[in-house]
Amino acid sequence: MHWESTHTSEMLLFLLSFATCLCITAARPTIGEQENDFTAENESEEVRSAAIKRLLEVFGMDDPPAIHGHKQPPQYMLDLYNTVADVDGVTKDPYLLEGNTVRSFFDKLHSEQVEFKFNLSTVARTEKILTAELHLFKLRPLAAHTLNRHHFCQVSVYQLLDSIKTNNTQEKKLLSSRLIPVHSTGWEVFTVTQAVRSWMVDEGSNMGLQVVVRTLGGTQMDMKLIRFASGRHHHQSKQPMLVLFTDDGRHSATLESTDPHEAIATSILPQAPMSAPSSRIARSLDYSEEEGVSKPCQRLPLYVDFEEIGWSGWIVSPKGYNAYHCKGSCPFPLGQNMRPTNHATVQSIINALKLIKSIETPCCVPDKLFSINLLYFDDDENVVLKQYNDMVAGSCGCH
Known part of the structure; x- marks a missing residue:
């Protein structure tokens, strides 16, 4: 009797274990099902990857730009965006913008002198440079110089040249010049299109820009009287900036509306x-x-x-x-x-x-x-519209 009882217990234990195995086996996907799920997941990921890649092509990019953290875009670019686009990004008027691309660049030189240099490596060679502007923020004169007899000054922007490449002694080329009130403050904009076009042809010729301030009589003016914000000592919102208006060659379909x-x-x-x-x-x-x-x-x-x-x-x-x-x-x-x-x-x-x-x-x-x-x-952390x-x-x- 004892043997029968023991034998019955062993049989029940075996049947219970077998049933458990069956349940586990039934619950566990078969190899074929696992392969199908894996294939479907891979195909889904491939479709998403291909879709994102195609969408990047629509936006004229090979890869999404690297994210360097949250930087504040220049106020000029924010204002320009709000001028040409509504809250949903739709263009208000296709004729408001010159070309179809606007790029902004901060000065990379951070020089103590009034010299500036901008890295334009992110600009495609196929982009047509329509207009290039140097934006400088003019600061108020220091208090000790406010009683100066000068009310206006001549501000000139030069393109710095490589005398070895040009085979002459000329060190700089005048790009823009105009009179500015000595006691004014705010943004001053100078056209430097000629220089940027030459840099696009020969990247090595980019020696930067220089600003020279003279009195109406032509003598060099005290830079403590005429001051421009620099990337070294002033807030990012006032940093020297180069703005390019370009056309990348894309054309609109005939369905595009003017309004x-x-x-x-x-x-x-x-x-x-x-x-x-x-x-x-x-x-x-x-x-x-x-x-x-x-x-x-x-x-x-x-x-x-x-x-x-x-x-x-x-x-x-x-x-x-x-x-x-x-x-x-x-x-x-x-x-x-x-x-x-x-x-x-x-x-x-x-x-x-x-x-x-x-x-x-x-x-x-x-x-x-x-x-x-x-x-x-x-x-390159430049802001583009x-x-x-x-x-x-x-x-x-x-x-």
């Missing part, structure tokens, strides 16, 4: 909120659930969030933008509220009369595209 706000306002399509709609609202916008019929061609929200993409670290503004998308049917007959082209009208008639097989109805597509502006830090064409569907129509 985005007028085009959107006159569109028959409803204005959508900037935030992405909930799935329930999105479904109601896409089609009528009761009738099961697609709604007429209309513009719907499509919000691009730079934080979700992982770009918030280097993009200053905007945080995201509403690209919108077009969706809906183009049923016969096409009314003017569908904004059809003549071609779309004819195609709609051919489709309705079944005159030719396999001719589909016209498509609901953007008929106005607007540009957006991006303010961001590049790899760039305008990108054809980024927002302003209105939709049947084509």
